[in-house]
Structure formats: C-alpha cells, structure tokens
Amino acid sequence: MSLGKLLSSAPLHDPLADPAPGTNNEVKTTTCYMCACRCGIRVHLRDGQVRYIDGNPEHPINRGVICAKGASGIMKQHSPARLTQPLLRKQGSERGAGEFEPISWERALDILTERLAKLRATDPKKFALFTGRDQMQALTGLFARQFGTPNYAAHGGFCSVNMAAGMIYSIGGSFWEFGGPDLDRAKLFIMIGTAEDHHSNPLKIALSKFKRDGGRFISINPVRTGYSAIADEWIPVRPGSDGALFMALIHELIAADLIDREFLARYTNAPNLVVLDGGERDGLFAFDPEAGALPDGRNPHNKLVWDRKTNAAQRAQTDAARDVDPVLEGRYTLADGTPVATAFELLKDRVKECTPEWAEQITGISAQRIRKLAREIGETAMHQAFELPIAWTDVWGTQHSSVTGRPVAFHAMRGLAAHSNGFQTVRALSVLMSLIGTIDRPGGFRHKAPYPRHIVPNYRTIHSPEQVQPNTPLPAGPLGFPAHPDELAIHDDGTPIRIDKAFSWEHPLSAHGMMHNVITNAVRGDPYRIDTLLIFMANMAWNSTMNTMQVRAMMNERDEAGEYKLPFLVVCDAFQSEMVAFADLVLPDTTYLERHDALSMLDRPISEFDGPCDSVRVPVVPPTGDTRAFQEVLVDLAARLKLPAFITPEGTPKYRDYPDFIVNFEAKPGIGFLMGWRGADGSKSLKGEPNPKQWEMYAKNNCVFHHTMPESMQYMRNWNRDYLEFSLEMGFRQKSDAIQLAIYSDALQSFRLAARGKGTKRLPPAELRERIDTYFDPLPFWYAPLEDAVSDTTSFPLHAITQRPMAMYHSWDSQNAWLRQIHSHNYLFVNPGTAQAAGVADGGWMWVESQWGSVRCMARYSEAVDPGTVWTWNAIGKGKSAWQLDAAADESRKGFLLNHLISEDLPFAGRRISNSDPITGQAGWYDVRVRIRPAAPDEPAESSPQIDAVPAAPGVFGRVAEAVMFFARGKK
Amino acid sequence: MHPAFSVILFTTLAGAAQGLVVAIAVAGLAGAVLPPTFVLTSLGVAFVVLMLGLVASTFHLGRPERAWRAVLMWRTSWLSREVIVLPAFIAVVALWLLLAWTGAAQGLVPLLMIAALVLSALLWVCTAMIYACLKFIQEWAHPLTLVNYVLLGLASGLLLAAALGSLTGAGAFALAAAQWGLGFTVLGAITRIASLVRNAGIRHASTLQSATGIRGNNLRQTSMGMSAGAFNTREFFHGKPLWLVKRIKHAFLVLAFVVPVLLLALALSTGASAWLLLAFVVQYVGLIAERWFFFAQARHPQNLYYQVVS
Amino acid sequence: MSASPRVAANNAPARKKQLALVIDLNVCVGCHACVTSCKEWNTSGSAGPLVDQNAYGANPTGTFFNRVQTFEVGTFPNTQTVHFPKSCLHCEDPPCVPVCPTGASYKRPEDGIVLVDYDKCIGCKYCAWACPYGAREIDEDRKVMTKCTLCVDRIYDKNLAPEDRKPACVKACPTNARLFGDIHDPSSEAAVAIRERGGYALMPEWETQPANHYLPRKITEIIAQVERES
Numbered sequence A: 001m002s003l004g005k006l007l008s009s010a011p012l013h014d015p016l017a018d019p020a021p022g023t024n025n026e027v028k029t030t031t032c033y034m035c036a037c038r039c040g041i042r043v044h045l046r047d048g049q050v051r052y053i054d055g056n057p058e059h060p061i062n063r064g065v066i067c068a069k070g071a072s073g074i075m076k077q078h079s080p081a082r083l084t085q086p087l088l089r090k091q092g093s094e095r096g097a098g099e100f101e102p103i104s105w106e107r108a109l110d111i112l113t114e115r116l117a118k119l120r121a122t123d124p125k126k127f128a129l130f131t132g133r134d135q136m137q138a139l140t141g142l143f144a145r146q147f148g149t150p151n152y153a154a155h156g157g158f159c160s161v162n163m164a165a166g167m168i169y170s171i172g173g174s175f176w177e178f179g180g181p182d183l184d185r186a187k188l189f190i191m192i193g194t195a196e197d198h199h200s201n202p203l204k205i206a207l208s209k210f211k212r213d214g215g216r217f218i219s220i221n222p223v224r225t226g227y228s229a230i231a232d233e234w235i236p237v238r239p240g241s242d243g244a245l246f247m248a249l250i251h252e253l254i255a256a257d258l259i260d261r262e263f264l265a266r267y268t269n270a271p272n273l274v275v276l277d278g279g280e281r282d283g284l285f286a287f288d289p290e291a292g293a294l295p296d297g298r299n300p301h302n303k304l305v306w307d308r309k310t311n312a313a314q315r316a317q318t319d320a321a322r323d324v325d326p327v328l329e330g331r332y333t334l335a336d337g338t339p340v341a342t343a344f345e346l347l348k349d350r351v352k353e354c355t356p357e358w359a360e361q362i363t364g365i366s367a368q369r370i371r372k373l374a375r376e377i378g379e380t381a382m383h384q385a386f387e388l389p390i391a392w393t394d395v396w397g398t399q400h401s402s403v404t405g406r407p408v409a410f411h412a413m414r415g416l417a418a419h420s421n422g423f424q425t426v427r428a429l430s431v432l433m434s435l436i437g438t439i440d441r442p443g444g445f446r447h448k449a450p451y452p453r454h455i456v457p458n459y460r461t462i463h464s465p466e467q468v469q470p471n472t473p474l475p476a477g478p479l480g481f482p483a484h485p486d487e488l489a490i491h492d493d494g495t496p497i498r499i500d501k502a503f504s505w506e507h508p509l510s511a512h513g514m515m516h517n518v519i520t521n522a523v524r525g526d527p528y529r530i531d532t533l534l535i536f537m538a539n540m541a542w543n544s545t546m547n548t549m550q551v552r553a554m555m556n557e558r559d560e561a562g563e564y565k566l567p568f569l570v571v572c573d574a575f576q577s578e579m580v581a582f583a584d585l586v587l588p589d590t591t592y593l594e595r596h597d598a599l600s601m602l603d604r605p606i607s608e609f610d611g612p613c614d615s616v617r618v619p620v621v622p623p624t625g626d627t628r629a630f631q632e633v634l635v636d637l638a639a640r641l642k643l644p645a646f647i648t649p650e651g652t653p654k655y656r657d658y659p660d661f662i663v664n665f666e667a668k669p670g671i672g673f674l675m676g677w678r679g680a681d682g683s684k685s686l687k688g689e690p691n692p693k694q695w696e697m698y699a700k701n702n703c704v705f706h707h708t709m710p711e712s713m714q715y716m717r718n719w720n721r722d723y724l725e726f727s728l729e730m731g732f733r734q735k736s737d738a739i740q741l742a743i744y745s746d747a748l749q750s751f752r753l754a755a756r757g758k759g760t761k762r763l764p765p766a767e768l769r770e771r772i773d774t775y776f777d778p779l780p781f782w783y784a785p786l787e788d789a790v791s792d793t794t795s796f797p798l799h800a801i802t803q804r805p806m807a808m809y810h811s812w813d814s815q816n817a818w819l820r821q822i823h824s825h826n827y828l829f830v831n832p833g834t835a836q837a838a839g840v841a842d843g844g845w846m847w848v849e850s851q852w853g854s855v856r857c858m859a860r861y862s863e864a865v866d867p868g869t870v871w872t873w874n875a876i877g878k879g880k881s882a883w884q885l886d887a888a889a890d891e892s893r894k895g896f897l898l899n900h901l902i903s904e905d906l907p908f909a910g911r912r913i914s915n916s917d918p919i920t921g922q923a924g925w926y927d928v929r930v931r932i933r934p935a936a937p938d939e940p941a942e943s944s945p946q947i948d949a950v951p952a953a954p955g956v957f958g959r960v961a962e963a964v965m966f967f968a969r970g971k972k
Numbered sequence B: 001m002h003p004a005f006s007v008i009l010f011t012t013l014a015g016a017a018q019g020l021v022v023a024i025a026v027a028g029l030a031g032a033v034l035p036p037t038f039v040l041t042s043l044g045v046a047f048v049v050l051m052l053g054l055v056a057s058t059f060h061l062g063r064p065e066r067a068w069r070a071v072l073m074w075r076t077s078w079l080s081r082e083v084i085v086l087p088a089f090i091a092v093v094a095l096w097l098l099l100a101w102t103g104a105a106q107g108l109v110p111l112l113m114i115a116a117l118v119l120s121a122l123l124w125v126c127t128a129m130i131y132a133c134l135k136f137i138q139e140w141a142h143p144l145t146l147v148n149y150v151l152l153g154l155a156s157g158l159l160l161a162a163a164l165g166s167l168t169g170a171g172a173f174a175l176a177a178a179q180w181g182l183g184f185t186v187l188g189a190i191t192r193i194a195s196l197v198r199n200a201g202i203r204h205a206s207t208l209q210s211a212t213g214i215r216g217n218n219l220r221q222t223s224m225g226m227s228a229g230a231f232n233t234r235e236f237f238h239g240k241p242l243w244l245v246k247r248i249k250h251a252f253l254v255l256a257f258v259v260p261v262l263l264l265a266l267a268l269s270t271g272a273s274a275w276l277l278l279a280f281v282v283q284y285v286g287l288i289a290e291r292w293f294f295f296a297q298a299r300h301p302q303n304l305y306y307q308v309v310s
Numbered sequence C: 001m002s003a004s005p006r007v008a009a010n011n012a013p014a015r016k017k018q019l020a021l022v023i024d025l026n027v028c029v030g031c032h033a034c035v036t037s038c039k040e041w042n043t044s045g046s047a048g049p050l051v052d053q054n055a056y057g058a059n060p061t062g063t064f065f066n067r068v069q070t071f072e073v074g075t076f077p078n079t080q081t082v083h084f085p086k087s088c089l090h091c092e093d094p095p096c097v098p099v100c101p102t103g104a105s106y107k108r109p110e111d112g113i114v115l116v117d118y119d120k121c122i123g124c125k126y127c128a129w130a131c132p133y134g135a136r137e138i139d140e141d142r143k144v145m146t147k148c149t150l151c152v153d154r155i156y157d158k159n160l161a162p163e164d165r166k167p168a169c170v171k172a173c174p175t176n177a178r179l180f181g182d183i184h185d186p187s188s189e190a191a192v193a194i195r196e197r198g199g200y201a202l203m204p205e206w207e208t209q210p211a212n213h214y215l216p217r218k219i220t221e222i223i224a225q226v227e228r229e230s
C-alpha cells in the first residue's frame, strides 16, 4: 500500500468489492424446511458451501420473501448437534443416558430387517411407526400399510386434527394446508387463535396487503402478539371459550336475518329434514329409499326437503330441471307420520339460549361487543357482497353467470384446535361461515386441492382385527375418516385395535391418530404391548409429549423379567435431540439441504386457491458424514422386508432409491407422487406415465409445479361440476357428486345413536356411552374443556397456553447459533394485575403449578394478555446438554417447558383416558389450569425441573463445530 | 455507560501527571528555585505516569496497531485531538526531563514550561470534550465536565507534587503545593458536587416516546429483540445494582475530597510528609471511584432501546 | 409526529441522494426475518463475517445490524403491541462520523450511506458512544466497529438481477414493512410514504436527521371506544 493511499481520506476498505474474489459462486433452488410452510428458496453457494439463502421470487408460496428461520438455514446445516452415523445403545446403559456405539448402516439395517421381518410374520401390529413434523406421510403411510400394521400416524393428532376434522366433517375442507382466507378480496378478516401457522410467509404477505388495501382485521386471542399486534381490533377471549362466542354470533346473525338463505337452501343440509321419532333413525335425515337406501351420513344425496310449492317432502338437490323450492325452517310430518324438522330449525332451537349475555359469562367478551361483531360480520357479508363475472356450472347442471363474493374471511388454528372442546368449536365456526355463505367464494374461505373432499371423506381405515394379518398389507389405509360406528378400528368387544386407541370409542374420529398416547399406552400395555416403536422426526422425550418427566421415566420402565416394557425404540433424527438419548437404535437423517423430498398431492401439497401445486427438494450439498435420508432407508427397508409394493415379482428391489421410487411409483395409472412433467418426455401435466427426467425438470423449474385452473373452476368447488369432474379424474375424490355443507352432522348422530343403543350392533362400552351421547351432538355446541371438570378451578384459576415464536420452530432451532440469540430462554407472560396479586415480580422467579405438575420459571409482565391467562413461547426450554448446547446454556438453566404442567390423561370412570378431544383425540394442550406464586428468595435462580446432562453421541459434531464454523473465523 | 477500567486509569493518571507538571512549571515560571532531585523525580514520575496512561488508553482500542491513524481527524474529533496533544505533552515532559537530567540547554526550559502548561491545558480540554461534546449524554454535555477534569487533575497533581516535594527535600514547595492542592480539592469538591446536583436534576430529553415515536400512555418495552444481550447491553450499562452505584458515589466524595482535606490539614499542621503521600494516594483512589461514577452515571439514550428481555 | 420537513415537500430544492429505509409499523408483525436475513447476507458479504460468541453456550451473543424489539402501550384490554425494527438510521447529520478519530466512520457523499471502513477502524468505540440510537455494534472478534451498511454491497451489485439490488432485509420482509429508496427524491416510494403517511424520525431532539423513517401505527379502534359506541 502506498503511503498516499494509506493516509488518504478515501476508504481503504472497498465496500463494493467482491468479498471472496476467485471463488465459484452458484445458485441452486430447492424448498425450505426450516418449517412446514415449504417456501421456495435460492441457495447461494461459494465453492460448494452454503453462504446465503433467500426466498425464491418465482415461487408461488413465498414470492421471494423468507422468514427468520429460513434465513438461518445455514446455521442448522452447521449445527453442533448433527448426527453423522448410525448408533446403537451401549450394552448395559440405560435409556436416556445417551451412551452409544457407532455402527454401520449395514448392521443397522440388518438389525431392523431381522426384527421387523419377525414381527411382520407373526403380529405386524407389534411394529408401530409414528412420525412427527414430517411432510412425507404418503410414503410413511404406504410403508406401514404395506407392512400390515395399523399402528401408524403422524403428528396431526397432537397438532391440529380438531381444525382439520372439524371443518372437513362440516365443509369438506379446512384451514391448515387445505384451504384459507381469500384476503385479496375480503373486507373483514377475523383471525382466531393463530400465532404463526403452517402458512407462515404467505399469511404475512396476504395480511399486510390486506391491511394496506384498507381491510379491517380483527384478532380474537387471549394474547396480543405477532399477527394480533397489527390487528385493527383485538378481542381478548378466555381460552377454550370461543365455541360460546360462535354460538352467540350464530344466534345474533339468525336473529338479525343476516344470513345467506339462498346459499343455505341450495348448498347445505340446512333444509334437509331430520327424523324426530325417537326411533332407530332418530336424529338422522329422512331419506328417499329410491335414491339409495342408506340410513346415515355415508349417502348424502337421498335426503328430503320440504318443498314450498308442493308443500310436501321432496328429494333434495337433483338435476337442474327439477323445480324444488326447499323451505329452511319448520317442523313437518312425513306421509308415513314421521315427525321431522329442518336441520336449520334445529340449529335455531340450539342457539335460542345462546345469547350474547350467555356468551359474555363464558368468554369474558362483553355482550355489546359480541353484538357489534355479529352485526359487522353479517352486514359485511350481506351488504358488501359483490359479483365476479365468472361463469360456472353447478353439479346439477345449472349455469351461473357469476360467482358471489361475501367478503368476510376467517382464519383459525390451534387456539381453537388444541382444546378438548375444539372439534365442536370448529364445527360452530364452520356453521357460522356457512350461514353467511363464505365457503369457496371470493373474499371468504377458499379450498386448496385436493380439497374439498366428500363429507365424510371416503377414506376408511380398517374396522376389524381380521384385517390385520401376518405378512399381508392392510386392506385399507392406517388412517381414515370414520362416518359411522361400523368404521371404527375396534374389536368385537369394543376395545381398540390400535396402540394409540385411535378410531376407538374413546376417540372415534381421530383421523390423524393419537401419537401423544403411543408411549404411555405401549408401556402400560394398554391396550396391548408392542415390540418396536420407530419414531421419525419427533421429539417425544421432550416438547411433543405431555407429562414430559413421566414419559421419560416410562421409556425406561422394565417388566418383571427385567425387559423394557417398550422393547425396542428406533429414532430417526438428524440432530441430537432429547429423544435421541432414549433410542436403542439411531438412524441419522440428512438435512433438508442434502436430500430429495416430494411434497406430494398424495399427502399435503402446497396447493394454491387457483389450483393444485406440488414441489420437491433436491440436494444442494452432499450428505454429511454417514447420514442417509430416511426416505432412502424406508425404500431400502421395504425391499428388504419384501413389502409387495417395493419389490418385483422376482422379489428383487423394484426401486433403485427414493428418487427412483418417486418417479416410478404410481398410486393409480398415471398418478404418482408428483404431478409435474409427467409422460415419458415430461410433456404431460397432472397425469401421465412416469418421466425418468422428472427430478431434473422440477429442479430446472424452481422445484415447484403449479397448475392454474381456469377461473370457472376456481370457486364454489363443492358444487362446481367442472372442478368436481377434474378432482375425480385426478384421484382427489372417488366421486364427482356435490359436497353439501353439513350444518347438521348425521355422521356424528350415528355415533350418538349407537350410544343410545340404536342404529347399529356396535355399541360403545357402558362407561363411554354417556360421553359419546354428550359430545357427538349433530349440532355444534359449547362445553367447558374436559380438564375443567377434573380441576378445582378456584385453586387453579388461570389458563396456561403457549404460542409459537416466529423465529423458532418447535424444539429444533435452539441448536441454531443465530436463532437462539433471539430466544435463548423464555418467560411466563403474566398480566401485571394478576402477577402483583400473587406477589410475583416482573422478571422474578416464580412457580406455576397445575394439579399435574409444577415449573419454576421467570415472570414477565405484559398488558397484552388476558388477566386470567398466562402464556409462554413454546419449546424454548431444553434438556441439559441436549442439542449439544453447553450444560450451562440459557435454554436449560433459565428456559422452561410448559409441558410439565400438562397431563396426557385424565381420570375417567375409575381409570384414565387421554387428555384429548373426546371426538377426535386431539391433544388438549391449552386446557390446563394453573396457579402462580413467587419462588422463595433462597431458591436457586434456575428453572425447574432439571434433567441430567447427556454426553455427546459418537460422531456428533459437538464442540468441534465451533472451531470449524466457517464464518466465524478466518477473515480478519 | 459501562466504565472501562483502561479509560478510568488513563484519565486519572494523566490528570495527576498534568497537575504535577503544571505545578512545577508554574512554580518554575514564577521563579521558584526547586531542588533538582525534586524536579527530576517529578518529571520522571509524570513521564512514567503519562506513559502508563498512554498504554492504558491503548488497551481500550480494539486495534492498537492502527492507533497512529487516530491523529488524522483532528479537524472534527476531540479524540483525534487528544491523540495528538497527549504525545506532544509527553514529548515536552520527556525533553524537559532530559534537559533536567543532563543539565543541557537550560535556556530552553522556560519555553518547555510554557509549552507544558499550554499542552496540559489543551489535553484537559480534549479529554473533557471527548465526553462533553456528546450532547445527548446530558450528564457530560456541560462545562462542568471540563471544569472538573481540570480541577481534579490539578488537585491530584498538586497533592502528588506535595508528596514528592516533601519526600525529595523540596519542603517549602511541598507546603505551597499542599496548600494549593487543598484549595483545588475544595474547589473541585464544590464543582463536582455542583455537577452531581445538576445531574440529579436532569430531565432527559430522550424518552421512550421520542425514541420510538410510539404514542400512547404506559409505553413499555417487552422485548429488546434478543435474550442474552449484545454490545449494546454491555457497553452502555454499568450493570451494577443501584445501591452499589450510590455507595461508590459516597465513597468518592469521602475519598477524593473529605479524607484528603483532613489529611492535608493534618499534614499542614504536623508537616509530616507521610500524610501528604497518604492524602495523594487516598485522593487518587477516590478519583478512580469518581471516574467510575462519572461513566456509570451517564445515561446513554440508546439504553432506552435495551431494557427488557423476554 | 409530523413528517420530517427535510423530506417533505415535493418542491424542495433538489438535494443529493439519501438512501434510507422506511419502516411501516402498521404491518410489521415482529417476525425477525429482517434480523437474520441481514446477518446472513452480511456475514458472507463485504461487512462480514459477523461474529457469534458463546454460540452454543450460556449467554449467546453476537453482532447483528438489525434488531426487532417489542413495545406495549396502554393497559389491558386497550393494549397495543408494537414491533419495532431498528438498524442504523443513516443520519443526515450523523454524530457518529465527526467524532471518529481515524475517519473510519464516514458518510458516503454519493448516497448518504454511513459506513465504517474496517481497514481503518481502531475499535475505539467512540462512534458507538456518539450514536444516540445504539445502532453500532463492535465486532468482538475482528475488534472493529460494525453497523448496517444499507447493503451497499447488494444495491449496486451488477451481478445481481435489478430486482435483487435491494437490502437483504427489505427483500426478506414478508409483510413488506420495509421500504427502501432515496428519500430526497420526492417521487420515490420511500419519500411518498413519509410524506403521505406521517413518516417520522426517532429522537428528533438531537437533530441528527435520521434518514430512516417510521410510519406510525394507526390505532383504529380500542375496546373502550367500541364499548362506548355500542
């Protein structure tokens, strides 16, 4: 450097210079998996190393934006907790101690093959496969079905099955990945119980655009953070009480006649006549035997309405030529003397007592405010309606020249779902939305393919133990949607077939299984013992389990013979989570940047309102160490186990590997995991023969395939003939008939009838009859969460809930050097009034206690929380030294898990029953009741409970990672 | 602010050295004849102390090897000016020391004395202005900052001079220096207390409202956006409990002013040099506390943004 | 607070370019996307690498150029929660520049971006003291001062597609709460937003004239009001 330059006032450091000249820069596209939202990303590599990840502007989901997690993917790739080789628990060491010896993949696969082959040949249900926050249920489900075990489910049961099932049983689709609010055209948006959601970036994009365009945004939530922060109006509600609010809104809307009567009469079962004779078919719909003699919800098109013109019962919707004018209200008598009433009439009766004053007592929202809200919803829907000039034809052949927009959109998530009254609450919301006619209409709720599905979807799981046979695939999928007691997975004596008791009388409509009960049930041998539990991508020893400490202890429980009650535990994870320490065998997975993944239409795709959409991940960096993608392992294992779908007639592996499987597997001829670039040369879309170059074509096209349907197929899809035919053709449905909205659920009624000893030979066990009778109400209603009945709510006056922080994904981001700087530990947020009354100081140590457990944590005052509620960020607290954090890390020292306060079961009829929604088995995370008190001054300033530290597993990067962290050092 | 020990050390050491040099320069210019041992010792001590200060101040730098660059921006930066003045002052002291040692070129000595006086004054201005020019640190942005730097420097320098004088046989000078030191200590106490009083009454111009522009009552931070802290939570907070800060304030008032005054009175009445030395040492310790408090008391408006973890 | 006069009127005399961010508090949901995207870009860009200390230990801490904070106003149930992103405001009269003894802290004449020259900086931290906003962070590893560069190494990078020549945080922000532009160009999106939506500056009392502005949270309704009305 010349002296002149050295002394010159011009900058020495050229901020515009290439920071790494001479390096090889590349950009590859793939799909993010820092959360389940599945945004398109561009991965910028410098000499093959990931240096920068941004949103892919060409991607329909995120259109170029990214979130805090997505932008921190680099640090996940460099996590010190990375598992790099298969591990076997050390002989003689306890589960949970985390002592392992490394083994080869060949050995790992041999162990698995031998064990599983034996189980498959004897009693396949002794193998259980449960998967957490994954996105490959089409493959894992297929594996389980081919194996022949019913004991399969993903995380939906502890996640949001209430939201999915509550809406699918009502409108044929749901929020979550299957549908959402049309904020482009809504004028009023009401968001209920949502903190972050699976539709993370798209919702943010839509929300800000909606607000900027002048839309009005109301948030109903006990807490005001995140999205609620920017709401024009925040309505704090008591946890678990929203159902009452919805019932009161329905009451008000009907009273003010701010409902879409035409829509109700034509597109819902509101005018259908319900039998009220107290007989075998009491409460089911009156039907026309000529149109198919089925007594319940399984045949929707034989129902009767009361025709205004003929003043007689007539068959409901048929072809366009028939001129039936159904009345919505009234009680009638059929020709055979059967007393009937319209479903709508029964709904009116139901809400008669549900006044705003009634709801005020339950929700804490004043009656005036409820009235105002109802008026605003009704008036916006009815008086600000608009027509879009989009011609479409309904399923009955009537041509329409436009679609009607009813610009009130709702969105709700786990604030409704994660309560034991969530199913009926979500039903109430669905009915509310149906009343104002906002289903698949502009400005309201919109479906996403493959939804809408039939109500009830035509997916049935097994219903008899005979269907589970050695060395035989299941004749049905392990999961499904029961529409009738005959479709429950139970033995003749009414006991559950499944280890998690899903689809049993305890939780009949548990469409997503009940993962949260697997370990407890298996250890208790209730309903039976299993041999091998394979857990993929779920941290069941920590944050996705209730009653965490006991569940950890249970995994170590032994029987009289000294054998583990849960004999073999296999964990597939990419990182050293709390769960890994409990594994007998650890299968180290790749990361999302290292593997192929298909986000398939056969699973939960990323569809948009305007058409089906699927996407893939392609590896952008090579696998680390000796890791293998779980998909590869499954395809390999399936062939080793000779599962029919995975082998040739000669018994050799049918698929080379997972990419080969994805390309060549066909669920039906022409329909595979991926819709894009099908046909031998990739020229076909949606359907077509396998294309050997399909992956390359996805890779070249931003890893996403988006089929935009003509506008005429984008709305009113429950009744849109062109769309329904398309969905049949694509295999989304098995029929192309109309999907009438279920204001009144005859499917639920058929369970209630069984509880009353009617309509079926399959009757619930005596102790469950009253429970089924109560909760399987065909009309929505509000009841207090089950925990309230077994809690002394004067001793435990507060509700305790969690929220997802936007910059953290469950448990798995605390290993991320950037994200953990944002949230390295959590506080319990308490309204200052509540805290002061209890003597708890802002920032002070305190105890939160439920009747099930207690936690010591730190308090943070907040005026943005209902005084009867306390909350914290979910899953920030960690087990000591898990994730290769220091034993002194904030996460374990100061962070805490609310799960310790929650019980996985509740006392019931002299025994225990899952702490879940009695209908769907959805885990009741947000029902727990607590009290608070200050910690004593002499107590340690440390969260409680604490667990023992575990050593770094062999091959785990551990501390070394800090030395190899390529950013941190080197450039001075 | 977070009191950096290197800066505390530098400002207190340099202040004392400046005071010492000023004392002998003024005496010299006033025509007093000082014993050479005393002059030599004093200049030697001043030189060493200043060098210590210089070293201490570079500890504060992240990149001391580039410290030379700091002379470049003298047009705008008081820190740059200080970086120029300090070596110049040291150079003058060193030269003076050299001449005193060798006895050469004695004609230059008065010039060096004047130069030392001027540079010392400038150095006080620079040092004080480094703090006083930050207008939003309202505790500092006041003429009293400069006054205190000067007076406390003079007081400690005079006490040091007195102590050194009595130890090296400059008894008369030591007596005078002790008297002057007593005067400046009292004066310094008055102005320092004045600044304490003033600071206690400051209405901070920046509020959470003005910092965020968010309107409404009961505005509070619930999260500073990170949970384990950052440069912003380390550099601008003393991180000590309020009671300790208060105690340090009382300690410096006692150690820097009350005790030295008593000890000086004792020294003046008994003529024992040990008291003088003790007076200096106690005052110096007091000044370290004073400087600590000077930093700790300064409320930086950025702290408004970094209050709450959640 | 009213719009800062400096950016206001359309007929203001033509000034030199002043690039800046305008943050819309009406739509910021506090997601921290801007925080980590900033870190991610800059750590591999010309400003980096940005240090992380105790990355997996107690008190993890490190350099970030941008932070998102949360404030609450009012009392339950009339509470507003405001997410508040903050990075260097690229003051038009930046107190952090003249104090720097080395000239390492400087304001670019061509676009008003305030930068640190990492090759000159001696890490004396004086500029950080002189910033009322806490917008500068010392890099404890490299021992030089760092701060938001307004992604100067992106916005002029000819190797990037024109639509990518924006700050990383702006591109990341899912709610588009971060507008970027020349606030001296009255027709820029940023200047229009400031003018029309009451864009304000932080701590106007120090006359630093921050170039970054904030669009105030519009409070449309509070519960007390709703209940009074009905």
Ligand SMILES: Nc1nc2c(c(=O)[nH]1)N[C@H]1C(S)=C(S)[C@@H](COP(=O)(O)OP(=O)(O)OC[C@H]3O[C@@H](n4cnc5c(=O)[nH]c(N)nc54)[C@H](O)[C@@H]3O)O[C@H]1N2
Pocket: A132, A133, A155, A158, A159, A160, A536, A537, A538, A539, A540, A543, A544, A545, A572, A573, A574, A575, A576, A577, A578, A579, A589, A590, A591, A592, A630, A802, A803, A809, A810, A811, A812, A874, A875, A898, A899, A925
């Ligand atoms: N108190 C409370 N508890 C809750 C909730 C709540 O709201 N409150 N929410 C519940 C809900 S909705 C859910 S979905 C669950 C989520 O709980 P989990 O399903 O347990 O999800 P994570 O904690 O994210 O952990 C999943 C595991 O996946 C691992 N993993 C990450 N990436 C990969 C990969 O690429 N491959 C493999 N094989 N493994 C990987 C992680 O290391 C981690 O061990 O938590 C539930 N628990």
Ligand SMILES: Nc1nc2c(c(=O)[nH]1)N[C@H]1C(S)=C(S)[C@@H](COP(=O)(O)OP(=O)(O)OC[C@H]3O[C@@H](n4cnc5c(=O)[nH]c(N)nc54)[C@H](O)[C@@H]3O)O[C@H]1N2
Pocket: A035, A036, A133, A159, A160, A192, A193, A194, A195, A196, A197, A198, A199, A200, A220, A221, A222, A223, A237, A238, A239, A240, A241, A242, A413, A414, A415, A416, A419, A801, A802, A803, A804, A805, A806, A807, A808, A809, A810, A926
């Ligand atoms: N950043 C990030 N994103 C995620 C996840 C994550 O961990 N991090 N997890 C993903 C997963 S698995 C899921 S399931 C989704 C869940 O997405 P959300 O459903 O948005 O998740 P939760 O954080 O459980 O939010 C529940 C919200 O409901 C509120 N609430 C609780 N009880 C009630 C009630 O009774 N009534 C009302 N009205 N509100 C109530 C809570 O205050 C909270 O705001 O998020 C997904 N997205």
Ligand code: SF4
Pocket: A032, A033, A034, A035, A036, A037, A038, A039, A062, A065, A066, A067, A068, A069, A070, A071, A200, A201
């Ligand atoms: S929302 Fe989820 S998928 Fe999208 S960028 Fe963020 S972490 Fe990745």
Ligand code: SF4
Pocket: C087, C088, C089, C090, C091, C094, C095, C096, C097, C114, C130, C131, C132, C133, C134, C135, C136, C147, C208
């Ligand atoms: S915000 Fe601070 S660092 Fe940025 S220009 Fe203004 S004074 Fe300087």
Ligand code: SF4
Pocket: C099, C100, C101, C102, C103, C104, C105, C116, C117, C120, C121, C122, C123, C124, C125, C126, C127, C128, C144, C145
């Ligand atoms: S830290 Fe660097 S940029 Fe800041 S004042 Fe010192 S030399 Fe200048």
Ligand code: SF4
Pocket: C037, C038, C039, C041, C042, C065, C066, C087, C147, C148, C149, C150, C151, C167, C168, C169, C170
């Ligand atoms: S402009 Fe660039 S450097 Fe500044 S906050 Fe945004 S991303 Fe960070």
Ligand code: SF4
Pocket: C027, C028, C029, C030, C031, C032, C033, C034, C035, C068, C083, C085, C172, C173, C174, C175, C176, C177, C178
């Ligand atoms: S990315 Fe946007 S919405 Fe998210 S915190 Fe930053 S400014 Fe707010």
Ligand SMILES: [Mo]
Pocket: A155, A158, A159, A160
């Ligand atoms: Mo979930």
